[in-house]
Amino acid sequence: MSETAQNKSDDDANLNFEDALRRLEDIVRKLESGDVPLDQSIALYEQGEKLRGLCQKRLEDAQAKIEKITLDRDGKAQGVTAFDAD
Template sequence: MSETATDIQQLSFEEAMKALEQVVGQLERGEVPLDQLIKLSERGAALKAHCAKLLKAAEERVEKITLDANGQPGGTVPTEGL
């Protein structure tokens, strides 16, 4: 549980999802002491928020794809901050 919020922000979507799945698995087994349960829950919430942020950014990038006259992808519109 030494992973900090900054460390979580450095994870890719796939890495964060894998870590979140591990947290959920531990919580579902129910064999975690209360103090560790709280830490796992906090970590899971941070991982979930990070995944949601990355997913939203990806969705926004997809929405920015432009179509040509034939309806085919013709390029992208630059997105602020990317």
Template sequence: MSKAIHELTFEEALAELEHIVRALEGGGLPLEETMALYERGRALADRCQQLLQEAQLRVQLLERNESGAIHLTPFEG
């Protein structure tokens, strides 16, 4: 059984998404299975995007110092 999408790491989600893309490109699947794979693939793509956005926020955060200058600081969530 596949892990729940919200439990997957970026690497796991991307690997599964690549597998799904290959299966869909290969064709020959029944419509019901094709649709199920497509829906899971969309959810996996969304998960990858979410994790990338979270990583970007952790790497840097724009802040304004007392003089009004903007600088980047590490995000410590």
């Protein structure tokens, strides 16, 4: 991996979800255009995979923070429980 590509990967790790998704969408558009040379396509694909993983991690982290409010029989808030992904 070139030094520039390594720096790009390091920068990607610090992106928030929206910026990572935007960058991933840009990569997909470039790859779908078919105008990118093979070597560059491979590098873009690898970067896209890292961004996809980052987006997945950000979503999982957000999901873990969601709390479900439990209600009593009268419909009043009784407490909160951790998000259950069932």
